[in-house]
Amino acid sequence: MKISLYAFLACVILVSCKTKKNGPEKNYVSIASIISGQVAAVDTSLYSIKRLDIIDSSRTDTAFIHREQFRTLARDFLELPDIADRKYRDGFREETRFDDMMNTVVITYLPINPSNSVIQREEVLISPNPAGDKIKSIIVDYLLNNRDSIVQKRMLWQVDRSFQVTTMKQIAGQAETIRTTKVVWNEPEENQ
DSSP states (O other): OHHHHHHHHHHHHHHHHHHHHHOSOOOOOOHHHHHHHHHHHHHTOOOOEEEEEEETTTEEEEEEEOHHHHHHHTHHHHTSOOTTSHHHHTTEEEEEEEETTTTEEEEEEEESSGGGOSEEEEEEEEEOOTTOOEEEEEEEEEEEEOSSEEEEEEEEEETTTEEEEEEEEEETTSOOEEEEEEEESSOOGGGO
């Protein structure tokens, strides 16, 4: 009886020491889940979807696209590593602040070691409301640095409205190219 009591107490002490050492578990906002839900909602919606391509800020092409193409255009967001996932979250730190001017809570995720991460920054902008907070926007800065090229993406997802990806590509020995793709499905005309 005494042996089992001592064994039980030893287990409790080991577990409590391990819990204190690791600290509280991080609970990050899963951007991947939000974007997947948005894509699924557009797949079943009746919105007309418009694509705008701006190439080197000199030329703009606009076209309406089929619903089946939406997921392909959203691929840059859908293929991002989910930093809320256990295998990524220890590589990021979270900062939260309130912006009085915009009446918005801004949650920022930054990599602990930026040179080892393609995600350089993720921000989630939340509109606080007693009836329920609402995510307004998601901003992602992405950087892929290879031996012969650098690809930087500035990505913005306006929840329930639109998304935009600006890709800056620098290949060794060539001029930098900048391309912006904006996809709109539920945005007022004056914002397009």
